[in-house]
Amino acid sequence: MNPLELTLGIMTAVGGFVDISELVFAAKAGSTFGYALIWVFAISTIGIIVFSEMSGRVAATAKQPVFNLMRHRLGLKLGLVTLAASVIANLITCAAELGGVALVLNYLTGAPYMLMAVATALAFVLSIWVLPFQWIERTYGLLGLFMIVFAAALIAIHPPWHQIAGGFVPHVPAGLSTKELLKFGYFVVAIVSAVMFPYEVYFYSSGGIEEDWGPKQLLTNRMTAILGMGLGSLLAISILSNSAQLFGPANVDPSLPGTAALEAAIPFGKWGLILALLGMFFAIAGAAVETCLANAYSIAQFFGWIWGRHKKPWEAPRFTITWIVLFALALLIVLTGVDVMVLVEFAILFSILVLPLTYLPLLLLAEDKKYMREYVNGPVSKTLGWFYFGVITLAAVAALPLYFLTSGGNG
Amino acid sequence: MTPDSPIKLVSELLDLPLYDNEGKYCGIVDDVELSGGPGKPLKLKALLVGPGAYAGRMPEWAMKLVKLMAGDRITRVPMEKVRTIGTAVHLECPGRALGLYKSETAAGHWIPEGGAL
Numbered sequence: 001m002n003p004l005e006l007t008l009g010i011m012t013a014v015g016g017f018v019d020i021s022e023l024v025f026a027a028k029a030g031s032t033f034g035y036a037l038i039w040v041f042a043i044s045t046i047g048i049i050v051f052s053e054m055s056g057r058v059a060a061t062a063k064q065p066v067f068n069l070m071r072h073r074l075g076l077k078l079g080l081v082t083l084a085a086s087v088i089a090n091l092i093t094c095a096a097e098l099g100g101v102a103l104v105l106n107y108l109t110g111a112p113y114m115l116m117a118v119a120t121a122l123a124f125v126l127s128i129w130v131l132p133f134q135w136i137e138r139t140y141g142l143l144g145l146f147m148i149v150f151a152a153a154l155i156a157i158h159p160p161w162h163q164i165a166g167g168f169v170p171h172v173p174a175g176l177s178t179k180e181l182l183k184f185g186y187f188v189v190a191i192v193s194a195v196m197f198p199y200e201v202y203f204y205s206s207g208g209i210e211e212d213w214g215p216k217q218l219l220t221n222r223m224t225a226i227l228g229m230g231l232g233s234l235l236a237i238s239i240l241s242n243s244a245q246l247f248g249p250a251n252v253d254p255s256l257p258g259t260a261a262l263e264a265a266i267p268f269g270k271w272g273l274i275l276a277l278l279g280m281f282f283a284i285a286g287a288a289v290e291t292c293l294a295n296a297y298s299i300a301q302f303f304g305w306i307w308g309r310h311k312k313p314w315e316a317p318r319f320t321i322t323w324i325v326l327f328a329l330a331l332l333i334v335l336t337g338v339d340v341m342v343l344v345e346f347a348i349l350f351s352i353l354v355l356p357l358t359y360l361p362l363l364l365l366a367e368d369k370k371y372m373r374e375y376v377n378g379p380v381s382k383t384l385g386w387f388y389f390g391v392i393t394l395a396a397v398a399a400l401p402l403y404f405l406t407s408g409g410n411g
Numbered sequence: 412m413t414p415d416s417p418i419k420l421v422s423e424l425l426d427l428p429l430y431d432n433e434g435k436y437c438g439i440v441d442d443v444e445l446s447g448g449p450g451k452p453l454k455l456k457a458l459l460v461g462p463g464a465y466a467g468r469m470p471e472w473a474m475k476l477v478k479l480m481a482g483d484r485i486t487r488v489p490m491e492k493v494r495t496i497g498t499a500v501h502l503e504c505p506g507r508a509l510g511l512y513k514s515e516t517a518a519g520h521w522i523p524e525g526g527a528l
Binding site: 303 | 425426427428429436437438439441460462465468469470473476477480481498499514515518519521522523524526527528
């Protein structure tokens with residue numbers, strides 16, 4: 001097993017797992033409900049591990065990415081509906097990530113937010129143009145590891161570990177009013193959505209094809225899914241736990257991404273703050289690049305265009321034009337002046353509605369012996385896969401009512 | 412499976428990826444052209460590739476969206492040019508000989524060549 005191959009999982013975990021939505025909801029979950037939502041992160045993490053491993057296995061075995069197969073399995077009409085829904089969800093997510101990076105740069109440099117958004121979008125386009133896929137993955141993935149400062153901060157503040165451990169046991173806090181229960185439900189749905197964002201699977205499986213995975217990479221695929229996502233989840237849980245310990249008792253509502261950076265500033269001072277902001281910058285930037293590429297992958301795969309960043313930009317021209325246009329559209333959304341937090345809310349909402357359509361064809365395909373041969377889903381993957389399909393379907397059904405009943409978790 | 416074998420059109424052929432004899436990706440089987448009629452055997456005559464071929468498979472409003480995103484070109488691939496059909500369709504000639512890369516080539520004029528590692 002080549003240790004470098006593990007970086008794909010690390011980037012997916014850090015860049016995809018700890019993105020702007022994850023940051024905001026982990027910090028808000030901790031300050032609002034203490035450690036009571038840790039189990040949702042843990043359970044959702046197992047879900048994304050299951051589906052990422054499955055999508056990587058399908059890519060390595062069938063040599064086809066999720067969106068090619070989705071169209072074959074769902075048919076053209078339902079496939080087009082899924083494409084349209086996921087493009088909207090991913091575009092909003094990309095705009096939220098772009099806005100998030102611009103905010104972090106604004107905190108770091110004091111330069112105007114809008115100017116930073118334009119500079120960030122240009123830098124992303126340049127980096128995807130210049131760097132081949134593996135370099136993009138390694139640059140953002142490895143620099144995103146600055147986020148470990150949040151785990152170090154948690155250790156430094158000596159939290160009540162027994163309460164954190166208790167948070168891993170599924171439960172609903174006692175004594176909540178109906179209004180609070182609805183809000184708790186909304187947070188559960190939002191965390192499931194943020195952890196299992198559909199773009200992660202599109203990016204992961206397409207990345208497997210970019211790197212020319214075959215059956216020999218199946219062990220690497222499994223290890224990267226488990227280790228990468230596991231690391232991402234621990235960082236998110238650290239942010240939640242820091243928030244529960246530091247912000248909850250002080251009645252601080254960490255609804256801006258910058259507030260989460262203070263978690264590292266409290267134990268480590270100025271350098272903690274800088275490391276946290278750098279970690280957030282690269283993690284959110286990685287997620288922005290992933291969402292944009294995932295969207296371009298989906299469109300190109302659906303319409304049968306040549307795609308991939310393992311090719312030079314001019315060797316896959318329609319794919320190249322697509323990701324450049326998508327970044328331009330995401331920038332336009334940010335430049336309208338819409339609040340980043342509003343974008344995060346919409347990204348969460350749209351993504352959860354798309355999730356069942358994303359994962360159903362993947363599940364059906366991973367059980368199809370014609371494509372998967374001896375690598376077809378075993379009893380564990382099959383059981384977990386259908387269990388999580390049930391979970392995301394329930395979350396999708398509950399998402400809209402909970403959103404309106406709680407005013408997006410703020411009511 | 413060869414082009415002469417019985418095939419369940421919808422589940423096994425439509426929406427499959429297409430590769431030419433150089434292993435180059437050529438697109439997706441978007442529709443099929445059949446020959447025959449009442450009392451005559453139904454035979455697969457050609458594969459249709461390109462978003463213009465969606466017209467028979469989706470409502471008009473959806474076609475407008477598709478046209479906006481991907482155009483409406485159709486390329487016809489005669490069945491004689493198909494070598495095998497499995498989890499993908501493989502051709503026995505280069506895709507460019509059938510006019511399969513025209514849109515990609517046209518888009519290429521907009522992309523400068525240089526600056527990428």
